[in-house]
Amino acid sequence: MTRDFSAELVACLGDPVRENPTGVMVEAAFAALGLNWRYLTIEVSASRLRDAVVGIRALGMRGANLTIPHKVAVIAHLDRIAPDAALIGAVNTVRREGDQLIGENTDGKGFLRGLHLDAGVDPRGKQAVVLGAGGAARAIVTELALAGAADILVVNRSIERGEGMAAELARKTGASIRFEAWRGAYRIARGVDLLVNATSIGLYPDVDAMPPVDWGGASDHMLVSDAVPNPPETRLLREARGLGLPVLDGLSMLVHQGAIGLRMWTGQDAPVDVMKEALRQAFA
Numbered sequence: 001m002t003r004d005f006s007a008e009l010v011a012c013l014g015d016p017v018r019e020n021p022t023g024v025m026v027e028a029a030f031a032a033l034g035l036n037w038r039y040l041t042i043e044v045s046a047s048r049l050r051d052a053v054v055g056i057r058a059l060g061m062r063g064a065n066l067t068i069p070h071k072v073a074v075i076a077h078l079d080r081i082a083p084d085a086a087l088i089g090a091v092n093t094v095r096r097e098g099d100q101l102i103g104e105n106t107d108g109k110g111f112l113r114g115l116h117l118d119a120g121v122d123p124r125g126k127q128a129v130v131l132g133a134g135g136a137a138r139a140i141v142t143e144l145a146l147a148g149a150a151d152i153l154v155v156n157r158s159i160e161r162g163e164g165m166a167a168e169l170a171r172k173t174g175a176s177i178r179f180e181a182w183r184g185a186y187r188i189a190r191g192v193d194l195l196v197n198a199t200s201i202g203l204y205p206d207v208d209a210m211p212p213v214d215w216g217g218a219s220d221h222m223l224v225s226d227a228v229p230n231p232p233e234t235r236l237l238r239e240a241r242g243l244g245l246p247v248l249d250g251l252s253m254l255v256h257q258g259a260i261g262l263r264m265w266t267g268q269d270a271p272v273d274v275m276k277e278a279l280r281q282a283f284a
């Protein structure tokens with residue numbers, strides 16, 4: 001019997017990327033699934049992105065993750081992009097179909113899956129407030145809109161960025177997406193079902209930072225979710241838990257977006273518990 005010593009390759013391309021823990025999670029999944037696949041974390045400067053994508057084709061790699069600063073720039077080098085990635089305007093995952101490289105965005109999808117599986121919440125018909133208007137917020141707002149959220153309020157410090165994003169995504173998805181400028185503490189209104197922190201406030205090493213919110217009229221059932229994956233228990237989530245509110249951490253989104261990407265590459269269901277544990281250890 002002939003033996004196959006070659007490994008299938010996937011990579012994470014970014015700059016900076018050395019502290020990105022995705023590889024730990026994906027390699028743990030490959031090992032658990034018994035796959036001879038490797039996930040490489042590779043620093044690629046903006047000026048080298050085109051060459052790197054040519055390299056993905058030349059090496060027959062199965063796909064890649066893209067992180068800062070490549071999520072938008074990579075689109076120009078792909079054969080096509082998925083409809084929701086086109087709406088979001090950014091690609092975090094590339095998969096290969098034959099000779100074609102296809103751009104996907106799994107961030108918002110991972111958030112939604114975590115919402116369903118880890119928090120038991122279906123966003124259909126719900127009122128959501130999303131803090132932030134950067135890449136993570138765009139992905140989350142888009143997927144909430146596509147999943148039928150009744151109303152999404154984007155709250156952001158930079159008016160231009162927040163207003164522009166809310167108006168564009170409302171137009172493109174047909175959903176009710178409004179904007180409010182973030183001045184002082186944002187007062188949560190009664191009736192909000194879901195609060196999402198999609199800013200980088202609270203991200204390591206700034207672990208004592210807390211998005212300025214006034215819990216004001218928060219309903220007892222409001223789910224408080226944080227996109228910040230490190231630390232998993234942010235100050236926002238600690239406060240929410242102290243108030244007796246249900247919470248969902250950023251590890252959930254990170255693991256599920258990775259699981260969705262892994263399935264796109266390998267066709268196999270990802271071992272999410274193994275992936276989450278690998279990340280917990282990496283962040284410990």
Ligand code: NDP
Nearest residue numbers: 132133134135136157158199200203227228229250253254
């Ligand atoms: P961006 O840089 O694109 O956006 C950052 C956002 O945070 C902007 O809306 C910015 O507001 C806001 N912000 C930053 N600092 C402050 C502050 N001091 N006060 C008010 N607003 C502030 O980042 P990303 O969208 O890529 O990432 C955001 C977070 O999401 C990060 O913590 C990242 O780790 C996390 N993330 C998690 C993922 C997961 O799988 N769990 C996946 C992707 C991201 P302004 O526009 O005013 O500057």
